[in-house]
Amino acid sequence: YPSGGLVVTQLDIQPGECIKVKGKILPDAKGFAVNVGKDSSTLMLHFNPRFNCHGDVNTIVCNSKDDGTWGQEDRIADFPFQHGDKIEICISFSETEATVKLPELEFQFPNRLGMEKIQYLAVEGDFKVKAIKFS
Numbered sequence: 001y002p003s004g005g006l007v008v009t010q011l012d013i014q015p016g017e018c019i020k021v022k023g024k025i026l027p028d029a030k031g032f033a034v035n036v037g038k039d040s041s042t043l044m045l046h047f048n049p050r051f052n053c054h055g056d057v058n059t060i061v062c063n064s065k066d067d068g069t070w071g072q073e074d075r076i077a078d079f080p081f082q083h084g085d086k087i088e089i090c091i092s093f094s095e096t097e098a099t100v101k102l103p104e105l106e107f108q109f110p111n112r113l114g115m116e117k118i119q120y121l122a123v124e125g126d127f128k129v130k131a132i133k134f135s
């Protein structure tokens, strides 16, 4: 299991509130992920930019996970990331969808599980977290 990722539990993020993750993409990043949901097995959103992994090149893969089972992947057309970038990722949600705001890109992902609060945040892979903010 990859070590050293940030994990925050016992959160109580409500619809309309923002989770902001600031950090730096490693210079040789293969990929990273930001997961939000109930816990590691039940995710509203697995946000997974892939520079070069799992056969994907410069592709954002999003998915949900329901009690350990991955849902259907969504692949986002744009890839506004470069190795070494310092970025801020803002995630918010409503009862119907999650919204991801990035530099130069914003998109929605369905709230497939109808999650009413976010209790769990994890950042994995080739991304060095500098700060997180809940607003």
Ligand SMILES: CCCO[C@@H]1O[C@H](CO)[C@@H](O[C@@H]2O[C@H](CO)[C@H](O)[C@H](OCc3cn(Cc4ccccc4)nn3)[C@H]2O)[C@H](O)[C@H]1NC(C)=O
Residues within 6 Å of the ligand: 002, 031, 032, 033, 046, 048, 054, 061, 062, 063, 070, 073, 124, 125, 126
């Ligand atoms: C073409 C037939 C096989 O399909 C492939 O099936 C793979 C296995 O299910 C898919 O890869 C998985 O996609 C999931 C999202 O749908 C997750 O991204 C799975 O990774 C979970 C994970 C996170 N981490 C931590 C991490 C995250 C980022 C960087 C480094 C470590 N380690 N494993 C990742 O293994 C992969 O996205 C999927 N590719 C396609 C094109 O469908």
